[in-house]
Amino acid sequence: MTRRLMIQGTGSDVGKSLIVAGLCRLFARQGLKVRPFKPQNMSNNAAATPDGGEIGRAQALQARAAGVAASVHMNPILLKPQSEIGAQVVVQGKVLGNAKARDYQAMKPGLMAAVLESFARVSDGAELVLVEGAGSPAEVNLRAGDIANMGFATATETPVVLIGDIDRGGVIASLVGTRAVISQDDSARIKAFLINRFRGDVRLFDEGLRTIEAHTGWPSLGVIPHFAEAALLPAEDAVALRSLTSSGGRVKIAVPVLPRISNFDDLDPLRQEAGVTVDMVEPGRPLPRDAALILLPGSKSTIADFLALQAEGWDVDIKAHARAGGKVLGLCGGYQMLGRRIEDPDHLEGDIAAVAGLGLLDVVTRMGGTKRLSPVLGVSLPDGTPFAGYEMHVGETSGPDRERPFARIDGTIEGAQSETGRIVGTYCHGLFGDDAQRRRLLSWIGAETSDLDYERRVDAVLDRLADHLATHVDCERLLAISASP
Structure with a gap:
């Protein structure tokens, strides 16, 4: 035995x-x-x-x-x-x-x-x-x-x-x-x-x-x-969220902590970059005005979390940040929130059939279909930087800003970008564990890059x-x- x-x-x-x-x-x-x-x-x-x-x-x-x-x-x-x-x-x-x-x-x-x-x-x-x-x-x-x-x-x-x-x-x-x-x-x-x-x-x-x-x-x-x-190892439970704020870096990334936040291990590699401060913003506090990037993380219940975001007034903070030329990145559920509308006609997430989103990307998400669960290999656009990650989501996102995709995966475009290139959404998780893709993000927001080999450090x-x-x-x-x- x-x-x-x-x-x-x-x-x-x-x-x-x-x-x-x-x-x-x-x-x-x-x-x-x-x-x-x-x-x-x-x-x-x-x-x-x-x-x-x-x-x-x-x-x-x-x-x-x-x-x-x-x-x-x-x-x-x-x-x-x-x-x-x-x-x-x-x-x-x-x-x-x-x-x-x-x-x-x-x-x-x-x-x-x-x-x-x-x-x-x-x-x-x-x-x-x-x-x-x-x-x-x-x-x-x-x-x-x-x-x-x-x-x-x-x-x-x-x-x-x-x-x-x-x-x-x-x-x-x-x-x-x-x-x-x-x-x-x-x-x-x-x-x-x-x-x-x-x-x-x-x-x-x-x-x-x-x-x-x-x-x-x-x-x-x-x-x-x-x-x-x-x-330094990926955290599993939301009880660890308070410990995920890092400090000391010159460039700040603000992350609103939503009630049903998911896959927040996406943030782990960023916290280990000396040039970055990852500010986990809990309810009761506005999003900081000095953030170079607002990062909207994944969510297990996008509509409910978006309503929670609105109740905190964070939608106002995000839109003001964008108007001032700030950058916003949405991952999975965060990507869906960036669009004009989130629809759930079959009530997969709850009783609410649809809500208007932040409207920072000209896209609409419709919940439904088979849940996508798969490792992915792709290149971010337009520079062609390769990355490895995974997708884990329900729903399809469509609209004009999809014509400016974030990435290409197996010949298929993925994600969306605003015309200015300052608002980006993607369904890809695990991006920043890929060293090349993390350095690309750091350069995009004006942060110092490093020689951190994240995967080797985990081992x-x-x-x-x-x-x-x-x-x-x-x-x-x-x-x-x-x-x-």
């Missing part, structure tokens, strides 16, 4: 995704055939896979860390929030439909078959599968029908290591409290725990470890010091993360746990 190990957490954002990525790289370097897996993920930061679907961004990074191509089966259930109570449900890379939270709870038992099928596919040919949980097993109100944590672990007889985040405080209570509320059978499946994001002298927590061990019966596998370079950080875990985690014992029933 293929070795398997599940990394669960005492809560969301305790570092599960990062630790799984680091372990994937660590064990892959040791020669093991490692594969990542996450039964259920909730994120609007998704990645297109070579097999024609989409998965959570974290699983794509974990696959990269393991040295394998990403697959839809590495994250068979992806929930993409569209409102406070509902989400789009993606099963094995394809959209199944929309569901409110209460309805989804009723759907979960039926989705376990897809989860187990995907797990079998990922396990086939692998020597070790590292599984990431979602949220926390302490959410015992969700235990019945669970497919994300202990329900999955039980169905597949997968041993569990539980992570607590000391940086947020209360780590002893979170671990001991988890033991107190879960069942005896679920507790027995947890074989050990880890403490993550420690700052300072690790020896000062020795008594804390003994306290946790005494109250839970679980042994410690180590205390992991804070890994600052995690900020170097993954290697250092693996080294970090090897130093602070009892990885031999962890691997031994993965072999236990």
